[in-house]
Amino acid sequence: MKAEIIAVGTELLLGQIANTNAQFISKKLAEVGIDVLYHSVVGDNAARLAGLVETAQQRSDIIIFTGGLGPTKDDLTKETIARCMGKTLVENSEAMEQILAFFARRGTPMTENNRKQALVIEGSTVFPNDHGMAPGMAVESSGIRYLLFPGPPKELNPMFENYALPYLLSLSSDSQVVHSKVLRFYGIGESLLEEKLIDLIDGQSNPTIAPLANEAEVTIRITAKTDTTQKADEMISEVEKEIERRVGEFIYGYNQDSLHSVLVGKLKENGLTLSLAESCTGGLISHLITNIPGSSEVYAGGYVSYTEKAKVQALGVDPALTQKYGTVSEEVASAMAVQAKTNMSADIALSVTGVAGPGTVEGKPVGQIFIGVATATGEKVYSLKLSGTREGIQLRAAKYGMYYLLKELVNERN
Amino acid sequence: MKAEIIAVGTELLLGQIANTNAQFISKKLAEVGIDVLYHSVVGDNAARLAGLVETAQQRSDIIIFTGGLGPTKDDLTKETIARCMGKTLVENSEAMEQILAFFARRGTPMTENNRKQALVIEGSTVFPNDHGMAPGMAVESSGIRYLLFPGPPKELNPMFENYALPYLLSLSSDSQVVHSKVLRFYGIGESLLEEKLIDLIDGQSNPTIAPLANEAEVTIRITAKTDTTQKADEMISEVEKEIERRVGEFIYGYNQDSLHSVLVGKLKENGLTLSLAESCTGGLISHLITNIPGSSEVYAGGYVSYTEKAKVQALGVDPALTQKYGTVSEEVASAMAVQAKTNMSADIALSVTGVAGPGTVEGKPVGQIFIGVATATGEKVYSLKLSGTREGIQLRAAKYGMYYLLKELVNERN
Numbered sequence: 158m159k160a161e162i163i164a165v166g167t168e169l170l171l172g173q174i175a176n177t178n179a180q181f182i183s184k185k186l187a188e189v190g191i192d193v194l195y196h197s198v199v200g201d202n203a204a205r206l207a208g209l210v211e212t213a214q215q216r217s218d219i220i221i222f223t224g225g226l227g228p229t230k231d232d233l234t235k236e237t238i239a240r241c242m243g244k245t246l247v248e249n250s251e252a253m254e255q256i257l258a259f260f261a262r263r264g265t266p267m268t269e270n271n272r273k274q275a276l277v278i279e280g281s282t283v284f285p286n287d288h289g290m291a292p293g294m295a296v297e298s299s300g301i302r303y304l305l306f307p308g309p310p311k312e313l314n315p316m317f318e319n320y321a322l323p324y325l326l327s328l329s330s331d332s333q334v335v336h337s338k339v340l341r342f343y344g345i346g347e348s349l350l351e352e353k354l355i356d357l358i359d360g361q362s363n364p365t366i367a368p369l370a371n372e373a374e375v376t377i378r379i380t381a382k383t384d385t386t387q388k389a390d391e392m393i394s395e396v397e398k399e400i401e402r403r404v405g406e407f408i409y410g411y412n413q414d415s416l417h418s419v420l421v422g423k424l425k426e427n428g429l430t431l432s433l434a435e436s437c438t439g440g441l442i443s444h445l446i447t448n449i450p451g452s453s454e455v456y457a458g459g460y461v462s463y464t465e466k467a468k469v470q471a472l473g474v475d476p477a478l479t480q481k482y483g484t485v486s487e488e489v490a491s492a493m494a495v496q497a498k499t500n501m502s503a504d505i506a507l508s509v510t511g512v513a514g515p516g517t518v519e520g521k522p523v524g525q526i527f528i529g530v531a532t533a534t535g536e537k538v539y540s541l542k543l544s545g546t547r548e549g550i551q552l553r554a555a556k557y558g559m560y561y562l563l564k565e566l567v568n569e570r571n
Numbered sequence: 572m573k574a575e576i577i578a579v580g581t582e583l584l585l586g587q588i589a590n591t592n593a594q595f596i597s598k599k600l601a602e603v604g605i606d607v608l609y610h611s612v613v614g615d616n617a618a619r620l621a622g623l624v625e626t627a628q629q630r631s632d633i634i635i636f637t638g639g640l641g642p643t644k645d646d647l648t649k650e651t652i653a654r655c656m657g658k659t660l661v662e663n664s665e666a667m668e669q670i671l672a673f674f675a676r677r678g679t680p681m682t683e684n685n686r687k688q689a690l691v692i693e694g695s696t697v698f699p700n701d702h703g704m705a706p707g708m709a710v711e712s713s714g715i716r717y718l719l720f721p722g723p724p725k726e727l728n729p730m731f732e733n734y735a736l737p738y739l740l741s742l743s744s745d746s747q748v749v750h751s752k753v754l755r756f757y758g759i760g761e762s763l764l765e766e767k768l769i770d771l772i773d774g775q776s777n778p779t780i781a782p783l784a785n786e787a788e789v790t791i792r793i794t795a796k797t798d799t800t801q802k803a804d805e806m807i808s809e810v811e812k813e814i815e816r817r818v819g820e821f822i823y824g825y826n827q828d829s830l831h832s833v834l835v836g837k838l839k840e841n842g843l844t845l846s847l848a849e850s851c852t853g854g855l856i857s858h859l860i861t862n863i864p865g866s867s868e869v870y871a872g873g874y875v876s877y878t879e880k881a882k883v884q885a886l887g888v889d890p891a892l893t894q895k896y897g898t899v900s901e902e903v904a905s906a907m908a909v910q911a912k913t914n915m916s917a918d919i920a921l922s923v924t925g926v927a928g929p930g931t932v933e934g935k936p937v938g939q940i941f942i943g944v945a946t947a948t949g950e951k952v953y954s955l956k957l958s959g960t961r962e963g964i965q966l967r968a969a970k971y972g973m974y975y976l977l978k979e980l981v982n983e984r985n
Contacts, residue, residue, distance in 0.1 A: 169593075169594075169597075169610065170597055170607045170608065170609075170610065171597060171598070171601045171607075172593075172594045172595065172596070172597030172598030172599070172600075172601060172607075173598075173783070174594065175589045175590060175591045175593075175594040176589060176590050176593070176594075176610065177589045179583075179586075179589075179590070179612070180583075180586045180588065180589040180590075181586065182586070183583070183584055183585060183586030184585070184586030184587075185586070186586075187585045187586060193584045193585075193586075194584065194613070194614065194619065195584075195611065195612065195613055195619075195623075196583065196584065196590065196610070196611065196612035197609065197610065197611050197612075198593070198609065198610035198611075199608070199609055200608065205608065205609075209609075212626065369587065432881075433875070435854075435857075437861075438861075439857055439858055439860070439861025439862070439866075440849075440854030440855070440856070440857025440858040440861060440873065440875065441854070441858045441861075442854070443849075443853055443854025443857070443858075443875040443877075444853055444854040444855045444857075444858045446853070447851075447852075447853025447854060447855075447875070447877065447927075447965075448853070448961075448962065448965075450928075450929050450930075450961055451930075452853075452877075453877055453878060456877050456878075457877065457878050457880060457881050458874065458875050458876045458877040458878055458880075458881030458882075458885060459854065459874070459875040459877070459881075460872065460873070460874055460875070460885070461847070461854065461857040461861070461872050461873040461874070461875070462872045463857075463861065463866075463867055463870050463871065463872040463873075464867060464870075464871050464872055464915075466871060466872075466915060466916060467846075467871050467872030467873075467915050468872075470914060470915060470916065471872060471874070471885075471914045471915050500884060500885045501878075501880060501881050501884060501885050502880060502884060513861075514864070515864050516864075516865075547862075547864055548862065551861075551862075
């Protein structure tokens with residue numbers, strides 16, 4: 158089945174927002190094996206939208222529209238598409254009830270133009286909007302499926318996942334299911350990972366194995382297509398085992414995991430508290446960890462000891478060390494971790510000191526990073542040479558730090 | 572002049588990236604008064620791209636292409652477009668020299684497929700690539716302008732600003748210039764700002780005044796269109812003065828400024844050093860400040876005193892205060908700022924303590940934030956009640972903190 162996505166909204170053509178809806182939908186359709194061949198964007202203009210619909214009808218089996226389902230005069234997607242297929246709009250009672258309930262909760266009267274949002278194209282399968290008022294819909298005409306979604310991502314995304322994907326999967330004539338699992342790696346580059354798995358990647362067509370590098374991390378998506386979910390999971394599991402056998406030490410998580418979410422989880426699991434002493438990462442690790450709700454159970458706190466003064470005066474690093482070895486050194490990284498652990502009475506502490514650039518520090522080159530880990534049983538220091546922009550180096554140093562902590566926690570448990 | 576943008580790249584159709592190039596170009600074209608009526612995305616497929624070109628030729632005066640200018644077999648944009656207009660490709664000597672110089676710097680031999688990147692459509696105005704190898708180009712055929720750009724934003728964005736925009740402006744028959752200035756606000760909401768300026772916003776057509784809310788901040792873009800840059804700047808300046816008269820106290824910066832970049836600049840200007848004590852913002856302020864290269868000149872360091880223990884043991888807040896008033900209190904915010912200032916021998920210190928959610932803390936509601944500022948002359952504490960998600964509250968608390976610091980620095984100077 159060939160699909161295309163048409164986004165309706167002048168704000169996109171003015172560059173006020175990026176078309177992240179097309180990205181979201183494309184990603185979801187790729188996962189279930191539906192090919193997307195075109196994206197288009199058009200403004201709130203009925204004639205130009207109708208022109209795009211005519212073109213799309215010549216080349217696609219599924220046409221997906223986003224935006225233009227709201228209550229105002231600008232919102233003309235469903236009216237225009239209904240006209241293109243010679244159908245009328247009818248009021249959907251469930252949607253109307255939801256709109257009335259929304260205004261009742263708010264305690265304000267419903268204005269007449271909101272009634273428009275409950276209209277759907279006749280013969281539609283209606284997708285409820287669990288996070289807003291305008292429902293989505295799917296309707297068939299001359300063998301082509303038209304799917305319409307509201308523009309706000311917080312309404313569209315769950316509607317697409319919960320209602321539209323099952324609808325689309327039910328269309329598939331071979332009634333096969335497509336299942337994916339993402340393996341998340343750290344501490345290994347994309348090219349080395351690919352090298353170690355190249356025979357698997359080249360040899361497999363079902364499940365497919367797709368590596369992707371993003372945000373200084375590498376992921377592998379395993380996708381299986383078969384007739385039951387259980388069989389798909391078994392197929393995935395078999396490939397996963399082989400990948401794990403070869404490069405399992407670099408896998409830190411799965412699907413929606415992040416290094417910081419896994420780290421907070423592992424600390425909770427082990428009943429340990431963490432403290433930090435960050436220099437060149439400037440608070441980034443702390444920021445990532447405190448993004449996770451409930452991190453206060455395991456995160457005691459941290460220092461951003463950005464200057465020598467902060468390292469010595471606030472953190473309590475011996476000034477003899479910073480003077481003898483420099484602030485960017487193995488010795489100071491180790492002392493920073495020990496001090497953070499002691500001062501905050503934490504079970505485990507992580508330190509990062511290094512040169513994020515653009516300038517060098519104390520003659521040390523940009524990208525030189527030392528990471529210290531202090532535990533009950535002693536200290537370890539890792540030395541890294543990273544390249545890239547200031548921001549890139551900060552991000553990778555932060556992620557390496559969390560990765561080393563994770564390894565420590567896994568070792569400790571064993 | 573009507574323009575449209577065609578992005579070429581299968582990675583867009585797979586949802587691996589969003590079409591931020593179309594957003595960037597649209598924004599730039601809107602600023603100079605060129606209407607963009609369509610965006611399209613197509614994969615690395617010559618026949619489908621040629622189909623889109625044919626459609627575009629029927630409806631646009633300017634067709635802008637992004638992506639597909641690289642060295643590999645997948646890259647087919649210029650070949651396809653040349654074929655559509657019956658032109659050939661010729662080697663551009665400047666581009667070839669740049670590519671050779673690139674490989675010479677690297678010390679690696681140039682592979683033959685890189686030579687392809689120096690090819691341009693015959694008769695093109697060539698846009699040099701200051702951040703990569705493939706040049707951009709503009710070529711005219713049957714009254715339609717075709718502009719081609721490389722896909723990576725770090726190559727496209729400066730090329731578009733520095734070479735393509737002047738080219739496009741030179742096409743404009745009325746030879747008018749369009750100039751914009753962005754005013755950046757903090758401490759005032761979009762609706763209140765609009766209320767205070769509604770007569771100006773409604774009454775003006777040139778310059779136009781456009782408010783926009785984004786990332787917990789409000790901006791106003793003033794855009795003037797006239798025959799010289801100087802006149803445009805004068806027109807903008809006149810409106811700006813009136814806006815400043817009404818809401819000037821909330822303006823913190825202009826154009827590409829951010830709260831953290833302005834803050835680092837003001838600290839440098841005043842020769843002051845800063846330290847931080849963050850609780851609910853979890854290191855976010857520190858992270859933002861250390862994003863700015865050279866921030867180590869003014870940023871001494873900070874604490875992420877996430878727990879009571881960290882506030883008392885590491886930062887040195889009097890435990891009698893945390894016990895009597897709770898960690899989320901005016902008194903503790905003030906003490907945190909004083910301790911951060913003293914411990915790190917800084918000239919000025921900022922503290923944030925509060926409840927980012929999702930749970931309450933010590934019976935204090937989600938969104939209750941106290942911000943402390945300690946200077947040579949004493950301490951101030953600000954109390955805020957914010958709403959939204961955990962991340963939104965953290966971001967707004969961080970930005971309010973930096974805004975209060977900025978106000979302090981401006982007052983100190985006066």
